[in-house]
Structures are given as C-alpha cells and as structure tokens.
Amino acid sequence: MIRLFVILLAMMGCNWFAAAQASERTPMPEKAQMVEALYRAAIALPQDKRKRAERAIADFDDGSHETGADYGWSKAEPLLMNGGVDALIQAARQSGGPLRYARTDALLSAGVRLRLTDPEAATRINAALLELAGRADTFELMIYAHAAAELAAIRCDSAMFRSATLKTGLSDSLRYAFWRGRFEGDLTTQIKRVWEESSSEDTRHIRQAIDGYRLIDQYGYCATSTLAVVD
Incomplete structure (x- = not known):
C-alpha cells in the first residue's frame, strides 16, 4: 500500500513538472508582445517624448481609439x-x-x-x-x-x-510591414523591428508601429485561403 502511495506521488510530481514546463513554453499573446516591444522602444526617447509615447501605448493596450x-x-x-x-x-x-x-x-x-x-x-x-x-x-x-x-x-x-x-x-516602412503581416499570418519579425529600430529622437517610429498593428488588432489575419507572401 505504501509502495502504491509513493508511486502515485511520483506520477503526480511528473505530471506537475510536465505542466510547469508546458506553461513556461507557452508564448506570450501577440498583442502583449507588441505592447512590451513598444515600451521597450520608448525607453530610448527623451523624458517628455517618452511620456507622450507611453500614453499612446497605454491607449493602444486598452483598445482606446477615436470615435465619432x-x-x-x-x-x-x-x-x-x-x-x-x-x-x-x-x-x-x-x-x-x-x-x-x-x-x-x-x-x-x-x-x-x-x-x-x-x-x-x-x-x-x-x-x-x-x-x-x-x-x-x-x-x-x-x-x-x-x-x-x-x-x-x-x-x-x-x-x-x-x-x-x-x-x-515606402514599402519597407514599419507601418506597411505590419499590414503586410496580415497576409503572411505572422508578425514575429515586425514586432522585433519595433524595438530593434527604435528612435531616440521622436515618437514617429512608435506611432507607425501602433498604426500598423491596429489594423491587425481590428481585422485579424487574412483567411488561410488568401494568405500570400508579399514582396
């Protein structure tokens, strides 16, 4: 009986360990990755511009947009x-x-x-x-x-x-790169560009990234039957 109890504990431990590993491998949701990249890009800006950028990022994260x-x-x-x-x-x-x-x-x-x-x-x-x-x-x-x-x-x-x-x-601009990602079905490269190409001078880079992703956020990716790599 004791032996059976030990075996059960061992099995439960293995299951917990496997679940923990699976949890660690679960990728961050795409929009969360985008928000993280935007905040990382904002760090390079002067304080006054960084605050404006962070407000824009917060609005984007909350789903705020102009109505009317x-x-x-x-x-x-x-x-x-x-x-x-x-x-x-x-x-x-x-x-x-x-x-x-x-x-x-x-x-x-x-x-x-x-x-x-x-x-x-x-x-x-x-x-x-x-x-x-x-x-x-x-x-x-x-x-x-x-x-x-x-x-x-x-x-x-x-x-x-x-x-x-x-x-x-301007086909290689960050905004169009995000829009192109709607066809390609993946934004890994584009999100990486957000912080890799961040500017220390103005917020245009961040605004382009937000504008580019907002279309994906609103409409999602194109259907599988229409996906195509766009040169």
Whole structure:
C-alpha cells in the first residue's frame, strides 16, 4: 500500500513538472508582445517624448481609439444611394463636385464597408484609388496610394497592396510591414523591428508601429485561403 502511495506521488510530481514546463513554453499573446516591444522602444526617447509615447501605448493596450461620425461615409453614402459605385467613382475623378475635399475619405470608407456585402464594388473602389494615385502630383499620390494600401490590406488583396505600397516608395516602412503581416499570418519579425529600430529622437517610429498593428488588432489575419507572401 505504501509502495502504491509513493508511486502515485511520483506520477503526480511528473505530471506537475510536465505542466510547469508546458506553461513556461507557452508564448506570450501577440498583442502583449507588441505592447512590451513598444515600451521597450520608448525607453530610448527623451523624458517628455517618452511620456507622450507611453500614453499612446497605454491607449493602444486598452483598445482606446477615436470615435465619432465617419466623415468619408457621410460623403460616400448619398452618391452610392443615388447612383451606386459608378457615381461614387465618377465623383472622385472630378476636380470639383461633392468629393472635392473628401475623395480618399469617401472611397476608403465605402470600400471598407462594402468589402463583405459587395466585394466586387470594393475591388473597383480600390482600383480607383490606385488610378487617382497614378495621375496625381507627388503630394496627392502619397495620399491616394496610402489609402489604396490600407483598403487592400483590409480586403486581403495582396497584389493591389503591393502595387499601392510601391507607389508610395515606402514599402519597407514599419507601418506597411505590419499590414503586410496580415497576409503572411505572422508578425514575429515586425514586432522585433519595433524595438530593434527604435528612435531616440521622436515618437514617429512608435506611432507607425501602433498604426500598423491596429489594423491587425481590428481585422485579424487574412483567411488561410488568401494568405500570400508579399514582396
């Protein structure tokens, strides 16, 4: 009987040890890794900038974000209601008209909202953003191409995402690297870059990282059937 009791204790000890080892091997949740990397990057900043960065990181960790009316959708919805996607794209191509000051906002908002209910329309809107980038001056090109990249990342369109980021000339930026991770299904390299490439001068690096990860935090990774490595 005593021998049986000793054996049981030994088995329980082995099970506890195995469970402890498994617990030690369990990786930190991805967002927690991201937050840790952001705080690590903030250490390099001067005190006043570090405090601002830490507030932004805390808001990101809590899931805080700006709320309110969707300006782009308020401009796009009437056009869609009256003439559909054709009317929206036509208005965006005009130099004046109802979208004179809201082309990118309206197209991006409409593309995001339509991506599930009308994927074909969302693709056309994404293509329109790329078209506008192709005929814009240097400043507007960046605005249209950035919006096209964001919409493509949300839509899980790797080909259009690559075209858009190439137009920006900043395809290797940290923000776009995170968005690219939505297609690749892994952010290990990107999170490592957050602290490896940290700046001691300004908070732009941290803000780009937060903006880049926020899209993943909101929309998750692309479905397995659409995953693709984007050059």
